[in-house]
Amino acid sequence: MSDASLSLFESDHLTRLAQRILAQARAQGADAAEVMIAEGDSVEVQVRLGQVERLSKAREKGLGLRIFFGQRSASASTSDLTEASLERLVADTCAMAKAVAEDASSGLPDAELMAKDFPDLDVYDPTTLTIDQEIRLARQAEDAAMQADLRITNSEGADCAAGHSAVLLANTHGFIGAHRSSSYSLSVTPVAVDPQGKGMQRDAWYTVGRKFRALDPPETVGREAARRTVRRLGARKIPTQKVPVVFDPETARSLLGHLASAVSGYAVYKGASFLIGQLGKSLAPEFIDIYDDGRLPGGLGSRPFDGEGLPTRKTPVVERGVLVNYLLDTYSGRKLGMPSTGNAARSIGESPTVAPTNFYLAPGSASPEDILRSVKQGLYVTELIGFGVNMVTGDYSRGAVGIWIENGELAYPVEEITIAGNLKRIFADIEIVGNDLVFRGRIASPTIKIREMMVAGE
Amino acid sequence: MEPTAVVDLSYFSLQERQIQEALGRVKARDVDYADIYFESCTAESVSMEEGIVKRAVKSISQGAGVRAIAGEKTGFAYSDELSPRDLAIAAETARYIANSPQGETPIAVTHRQPLPHNLYPLKRPLTEIATAERVNLLHLIDQEARRYDPRIRNVMASFSTEHKVILVVNSEGLLIGDVQPLSRLQVTCIAEDKGNRQSGTYGGGGRVEFAFYFEEDRARRYAREAARQAILNLEAVDAPAGVMPVVLGSGWPGILLHEAIGHGLEADFNRRKTSAFSELIGQQVASEVCTIVDDGTIPFRRGSLNIDDEGTPTSSTVLIEKGILRAYMTDRLNARLLGIPLTGNGRREDFRSVVLPRMTNTFMLAGESEPEDILRSVKKGLYAVSFGGGQVDITSGKFVFSASEAYLIEDGRVTAPIKGATLIGNGPEILRKVSMVGHDLRLDEGIGTCGKDGQSVPVGVGLPTIRVDEITVGGTVAS
Structure with a gap:
């Protein structure tokens, strides 16, 4: 490809390496093969109470290989790129492929579908941070948290990390593609002590982005972390009851994450999703649009x-409340009789699976305050813990932390409670979508209000 | 039993002089302690669904992590190349933390330690199991699960093995290595009846021979268990919501201990005083019937290790004795800073990760009650026998764990199966509410994986049948 100047790659060298491996696989009788080479470096520091507590630096690479003998396939990976090791890897992978079953849906994508254009998606920033710069940022963020409130007396630390990575993918269709990306992050986890002796609380805040300049200032991150931590002090249990539940953007995006898992082609064709057979059917109210x-x-x-x-693309998943697409790669698409949506995710060591890219619920027009004002008595959820989500049935039951809403206002913090329902019902019961969509990860959501859920407490 | 081969520098094609120089370089003037962890790992996995084994995956990784500790500070760097040049670069980065000039004197490796115990001597290395043998094992699973009931519609099974070789050298002159085999067989069944779909999951494993899965009918039993749970869930009713007495069955429900108190007793949180258990040593944190142990020395168990990832022999540590908090689990850094003993709990996911205090096999010792009496003692409550995952907020002490197989108890009798529900409680309080402990201690089957700071390590849990007088059950039906 055109971009041969990848700073992390000696791109020509690795292109030749990939082609040599593909040729070796062919020479051993493979009908098709695919090679992925990934390389990355990162620097991360952790500061606690102003002192550097941990500093890590890494540089690594790896090569992943997928080989097809007819419709049998196997995958392998290694971090040892010496010639002898790679030759052994090709031979081992061929042997494994011959030992598994024929699978009518297996194989590379059709040749004519391979990506041909490689747009610049603005995901690479060459800025490198020195260890000292990172230490300074982490200290500033933690300081801001510690200074924000007298009740913040301890800290689980502040983390600053920066990394660059590059990926090269080549297959026996003649496809060769490479892209590189960067990421920067800063987070703080303060600990506050209840002046009435009712224990400790911690919360956290963070900023993350592809561009260093896009990060929030450390003071903003620290102050927000402090605000989120202190407001949890004095949390109590509440009686068991059914009430409206408002999810803040952080917890709302976990609901979106469950939806992303349920529309994965693998969960669907295996019958392991509560959304099988739901394509074209109403999932949520008409004002709901969800995209990848x-x-x-x-x-x-x-x-x-x-x-x-x-090629990646924009796929509507829910349009006007109707489930319109599953997310697919080639294999799960073939199983379901549909084309790939360009959602194959592949780590070096595994065969592809499906993952969302940037998956989000389109914002509405209500401000978060408007949403809270619409609730007479209910729960504002700010953190969820545990794994109580059954993807096959949609049954949902998780531990929650939040703030009780009384007459449209945040009244007092609550904890040691659970919220429960069924994801199908939860999406159907979305009553209001906020206007506060911000991407803080691959999955994003504005504030949302669910008409009613069971809250278990005392 | 053949002795496990001694792991030495030659395994990593290293010479003693190179190690001495690298250690010397990282052990700068103000560095209290330095170590290098070498690791080589071959992981293999086959998986099946729709009645055919579709996927076979193998990954080979090798690398070294170099660490310098100065006071509370840790400098860490890793490399997937083991050349003297790469080790030197990693050493430079690690010692940066100490802000002092580079060390120049090579450090002699004088304490070549033999392993303190040999907990998992395998006659046949896991790397020698042919793909075809793995495939046959999965076919056995598939057939057995489908035979269980025609309503079983899909069977997903996977068999994974890991052959890990580690070597630790440190600035105190220690050199010790270990070969750590690990395998796991997992089955998920999907059942369908009149549009109602449910799943069941079961599995087991450990640091065991391949033959383990065929002994005592294990593989087929795992398949039947997964199928049974899926079929059972077809009839499950909605779970109750609210506070009620809960009886936990023996074995895997020990995840309660792992979440409720285990993490809170890891020394790092207690050094930082951010654990709900900070400064509670010597105090009552559980009822008198509770004695809880973390034991990394049980032969062939998933959570066991001959040595931890800092070369410290693993041990059996009494965490809570008759309700009194006795000890925290430590790694070197936190043991030194707190002035408490090393317990052999310094673990890391791999060479890319830093060492943290982690659990091994955590369980409650058997009590004296009859399990039937424990159930009979409950008028209205829940009997939970299998769980999915759990999680804890160390600082507030609140923890959750999610039941995947549970029943209502009505007038002392176990009645309808209920749908999965999350249980939530407060770590420092929950064990005070344990009023009965059965004599039926059982360890789990060997599938547990614990996550902390983004690192996963294999662990075990165990529990006798116990009665918890009250805990909040997160169902959907007001009780």
Whole structure:
């Protein structure tokens, strides 16, 4: 590809390496093969109570290989790129492929579907941070948290990290693609002590982005972390009851994450999703639109091609409340009789699976305050813990932390409670969508209000 | 039993002089302690669904992590190249933390330690199991699960093995290595009846021979268990919501201990005083019937290790004795800073990760009650026998764990199966509410993985049948 100047790659060298491996696989009788080479470096510091507590630096690379003998396939990966080791890897992978079953849906994507253009998605920033710069940022963020409130007396620390990575993918269709990306993050986890002796609380805040300049200032991150921590002090249990529940953007995006898992082609064809057979049916109210956009400029999930070399795109998942698309790669698409949506995700060591790229619920017009004002008595959820989500049935039951809403106002913090329902019902019961969509990860949501859920407490 | 081969520098094609120089370089003037962890790992996995084994995956990784500790500070760097040049670069980064001039004197490796115990001597390395043998094992699972009931519609099974070789050298002259085999067989069944779809999951494993899965009918039993749970869930009723007595069955429900108190007793949180258990040593934190142990020395168990990832022999540590908090689990850094003993709990996911205090096999010792009497003692409550995952907020002490197989108890009798529900409680309080402990201690089957700071390590849990007088159950039906 045109961009041969990847700073992390000696691109020509690695292109030749990939081609040599593909040729070796062919020479051993493979009908098709795919090679992925990934490289990355990162620097991360952790500061606690002003002192550097941990400093890590890493540089690594790896090569992943997928080989097809007819419709049998196997995958392998290694971090040892010496010639002898790679030769052994090719031979081992061929042997494994011959030992598994024929699978009519297996194989590379069709040749004519491979990505041909590689748009610049604005996901690479060459800025490197020195260890001292990172230490300074982490200290500033933690300081801001510690100074924000007298009740903040301790800290689990502040983390600052920066990294660059590059990926090269090549297959026996003649496809070769490469792209690089960067990421920067800063987070703080303060600890506050209740002056009435009712224990400790911690919360956290963070900023993350592809561009260093896009990060929030450390003071903003620290102050927000402090605000979120202190407001949890004095939390109590509440009686068991059914009430409206407002999810803040952080917890709302976890609901979106469950939806992303449920529309994965793998969960669908295996019968392991509560959304099988739901395509074309109403999932949510008419004002709900949910998208997966692999080409969102600067997005944390953006990339020009997916884990199989197919072009990424913007896929509507829910339009006007109707489930209109599953997210698919080539294999799960073939199983369901549909084309890939360019959502193949592939780590070096695994065969592809499906993952969302930038997956989000489109914002509405209500401000978060408007949403709270619409609730007479209810729960504002700010943190969820545990794994009580059954993807097959949609049954949902998780531990929650939040703030009780009384007459449209945040009244007092609550904890040691659970919220429960069924995801199908929860999406159908979305009553209001906020206007506060911000991407803080690959999955994003504005504030949302659910008409009613069971809250278990005392 | 053949002795496990001694792991030495030659395994990583390293010479003693290179190690001495790298250690010397990182052990700068103000560095209290330095170590290098070498690791080589071959992981293999096959998986099946729709009746055919579709996927076979193998990954090979090798690398070294270099660490310098100065006071409370840790400098860490890793490399997937083991050349003297790469080790030197990593050493430079690690010692940066100490702000002092580079060390120049090579450090002699004088304490070549033999392993303190040999907990998982395997006759046949896991790397020698052919793909075809793995495939046959999965076919056995598939057949057995489908035979269980025609309503089983899909069977997903996977068998994974890991052959990990580690070597630790440190600035005190220690050199010790270990070969750590690990395998796991997992089955998920999907059942369908009149549009109602449910799943069941089961599995087991450990640091065991391949033959383990065929002994005592294990593989087929796992398949039947997964199928049974899926079929059972077809009849499950909505779970109750609210506070009620809960009886936990023996074995895997020990995840309660892992979440409710285990993490809170890891030394790092207690050094930082951010744990709900900070400064509670010697105090009553559980009822008198509770004695809880973390034991990394049980042969062939998933959570066991001969040595931890800092080369410290693993041990059995009494965490809570008859309700009194006795000890925290430590790694070197936190043991030194707190002035408490090393317990052999310094663990890391791999060479890319820093060492943290982590659990091994955590369980409650058997009590004296009859399990039937424990159930009979409950008028209205829940009997939970299997769980999915759990999580804890160390600082507030609140923890959750999610039941995947549970029943209502009505007038002392176990009645209808209920849908999955999350249980939530407060770590420092929950064990005070344990009023009965059964004599039926059982460890789990060997599938547990614990996550902390983004690192996963294999662990075990265990529990006798116990009665918890009250805990909040997160169902959907007001009780």
